[in-house]
Amino acid sequence: MRIPEEKVDEIRAAADIVDVVSGFVRLKKTGRNFTGLCPFHREKTPSFNVNPERGIFKCFGCGKGGNVFTFLMEMENISFVESVEMLADRYGLLITREGGQQREKPEDIDAMYEANRLAARFFFDTLQGEQGAVGRTYYEQRGWTTETQRSFGLGFAPEGWHHFLEFARAQGLSDDILERTGLIIRKEGGSTYDRxxxxxxxxxxxxxxxVLGFGARTLEKDEHPKxxxxxxTPIYNKSRVLFGLSQAHRAIRDLDAVILVEGYADVLSxxxxxxxxxxxxxxxxxxxxxxxxLSRYTRNFFFLYDADSAGLNAMLRGxxxxxxxxxxxxxxxxxxxxxxxxxxxxxxxxxxxxxxDSAVSFVDFITDRYRSEGKLETPEGKTQVTRRIVELIARMDDPIRREYYVHHIAEKYGIYESVLYSELAKEMKAHRRPERDRQQPLRHGAETPPQEDTNGDIPKEEKEFCELLLLAPSSVQTEVLHNIRIDYFHDARMRKFLHVLFEQxxxxxxxxxxxLWRxxxxxxxxxxxxxxxxxxxxRPVSDWSTKQNVQPTDERRVLLDAYKRVVKRSLAVRHSELQQLTRSNPTPxxxxxxxxxAVLLRIGWDDITTFEAVPDLEVEEE
Ligand SMILES: [Zn+2]
Structure with missing residues (x-):
């Protein structure tokens, strides 16, 4: 399951973050960093920074940041392991894994991608050739130009049972890989044929x-499935892919909107x-x-579904x-x-x-449907509609959006705002969404992403100390690390950070x-x-590693002062908690x-000149 740490390090070292990011963002060199327009949020002036020396990126606009793996995980909606594999692949490094059998071997994954790539090539070439005449006619009738066919890599699978199979075997692909990629089917007797x-x-x-997989349409009238x-397959999960995204993602980001359609033909046309x-x-x-x-590119979705009942139902679920x-x-x-x-x-x-341009909001859409069914004409109907609308509004995180819709609905459909608000309050109480856990690592796309935050709620004393520690020379880091108490740090992220340093x-x-990344x-x-x-x-001291005139003793003192501020803050927090307790539960x-x-807080903190002298108090964890 695991990729060995050394391998991850090797790949991270080999991967040029500027090179990788440049695949998505136009970067410009500014001093030691590169800057560009952030791919994770919309902006007009660049606040997205890449530091090639440290191999990190950071957006000062939306707060996203991390290393080359994080960048790919966020950009491509993939897991950590997948991002490591992708880079290993790109930089020609082989991955050997520790233990675990359930996962496909990386060479198999590579072989599956290769099989699909060759298959796409084969179908494309077939379309251009003699056997492809039927396919070409079909595309022409649909009105898709050769330019469109080419840019989407459209192809044709010829009539017959073994054309692709023979081609693939000649290219050195095994039947086993072809079968696991879903390109061929094995009959019970063991013989194989093209899917x-x-x-x-x-x-x-x-x-x-x-190439993740294929969709294929029959040209025979009565053939099923159409x-x-x-x-x-290990590389094709239909609930995670979207047809057209490879072409559309830039436009989606630039226009800050995505149009959802139901079929291949809709995308192409x-x-x-x-x-x-x-x-x-x-x-x-x-x-x-x-x-x-899609939410990585935009938060604005347009449903452009078929005007039939199936399309309608699909939309309502969506x-x-x-x-x-x-x-x-x-x-x-x-x-x-x-x-x-x-x-x-x-x-x-x-x-x-x-x-x-005249697309309606989903709230209007649903309300209009009820109205056309005559539901707004009776008090019972109105109650039912109100409930459904309120249910939708209650799911919005943004209070301003909620307010907008309440106001809008009240005005447009003659429902009292106060009624809507009181229903909304009930609904939100009943179905409060669980807080998203910020510490939760992001796995496969199925989970909600951790909330963006600007670290505003980390106590500044704690953050400052940790930053200084990170920048100090190694010898000082080790020494300081052994002389502090993690308990004094109240923020879980800072504690975790210090644990990471300890571990290393x-x-x-x-x-x-x-x-540290490992x-x-x-x-x-x-x-x-x-x-x-x-x-x-x-930051108070810009970068110690480049400052010749800073003595180790200075570094120690700056860190000591920062640490004292952390301790004092922790004691003050505890102090005010105890103050509450002296009223509610005044035990001896x-x-x-x-x-x-109280005594501790009044000691001469300025006189403390070594880490050992900082008071060591049992602090209860929050
Ligand atoms: Zn950003």
Whole structure:
């Protein structure tokens, strides 16, 4: 399961963060750093920094930060291990794993990607050749230009049972890999044949341009299924992929909006018409993972689904999922019986843009539906509608948004605001969403991301001490580390940070900032914290390592002073807690402790000149 630490270090050292980030962000050299427009939030002036020396990035706008792995995890919505694998692959380093059999061997994963890449090539080439005439005719009839076909890598799987199989074998791919990639099927007797036959093929490509799987449409009228997709494989998970995202992600970010459609054809026709921020869920209802993936690029979703009851139901489910990711959705309405592909072909892109412009909020959409059903005409109906709307509004995290919708609904549909607010209060009390745990490392996309925070709530004394410690020379770090008490630090993140330093010191006998990452692995909040501390422009001593005239004694003294502030703050916090207790629970012990603390706080702190002399008090953990 685990990738050995040394290997992770080696890959991190080999990976050039500027090179990797440049794949997504246009970077400009400014002094020792590179800067650019942040890929994680919308901005006009660059606040995204990359420090190649330390191998870290940090955005001073939205607070994202970390190392090269964190960057890929966040950009590509992948796990830590996947990010390590991706970089190993890119820089030609082999990964050997410690233990664990359930996971695919990395060479198998590579082979599967390779199999898909070759398959995409094969289908594409077949389309251009003699056997591809049927496919070409189909694409022409759909109105997709060769330019569109090329940019999406559209292909054709020829009629017959073994065309691809023979091609793949000749390329040196094993039947085993082909079967596990879902490209061939094995019959009970053991013989094998091509999965995709006589179908037009749409490759599903990741943001990093890997072929994950395929969707394929039959050209026969009566053949079932009409669409055949790759089965679930270690590299293709249909609830986590979106057709068109590899092309659309930049446009989605630039326009700060994504248009969701249901089919491959919708994506192709819209992109060809010049509407580029489109993706399709292709063969699955919108999933939380997909919304999560898209939320990295925008929080504004437009549903452009087929104007039929299936489309409607899919949309209603999608609205809830989008709300749960704290994103906003609007609904684009098409004439009955139309889908985006047919609409844009019949009426043109300007008509489509007009529809997009008049998209309604999901709240209006749902309320309008009730109104058209006559539900707003009876008191019972009104109560029912109110309840449903309030349910939706209660799921919004942002109070300003909630207020906006309450006001809007009240005005538009003649429901009293006070009624809406009192229902809302009930609903929110009943279904309070659990606080997102900030310490939770980010795993696969299924989980909610840790909340962004600017570290504002870390006590400044604690953060300052830790930053100074991080920048001090190694010998001083070790010495200081052995003379402090972690209990005095109240912030869980700072305690964790110090534990990481301890762990490294214990394992390696020294502190080495560059290798600290191996102790935080896939803990994204810790990555952010480290990047934060390593690339914070405001700090009392800018960078000791480059200052020749700073003596070790100075460093010790600065750290000691910082530590004393941490201790004093901790004692003061405890003091005021005890003060409360002297009123609510005035036992003799409480009173004694309270008096002791008061004395401690008044001692001559300025006279303390060594770490050993700092009072050592049993502090109860918060
Ligand atoms: Zn940012």
């Amino acid at each position: 995709f036959r006589n179908r037009v093929v749409f490759p599903i490509i990741s943001v990093s341009r890997k 669409y055949l997709n790759s089965p679930e 819209l992109v060809q018409a010049g509407v580029e921020n489109v993706v399709s869920t292709s063969g699955t209802a919108l999933t939380p993972d997909q919304v999560h993936l 609205i809830d999922i989008i709300l749960d990711e704290d994103c906003d959705s609007r609904i684009v309405q098409l004439p009955t019986g139309e889908d985006p592909d047919s609409f844009v072909r019949k009426q043109g892109v300007e008509a489509l843009r007009a529809r997009l 010191e214990e394992h390696e006998g020294t502190i080495n900032t560059d290798a 102790y935080v692995e896939d803990d994204v909040p810790m990555h952010k914290l480290l990047a934060d501390m390593l690339m914070d422009p405001i 012990e409480v009173l004694q402790q309270f008096r002791d603390l």
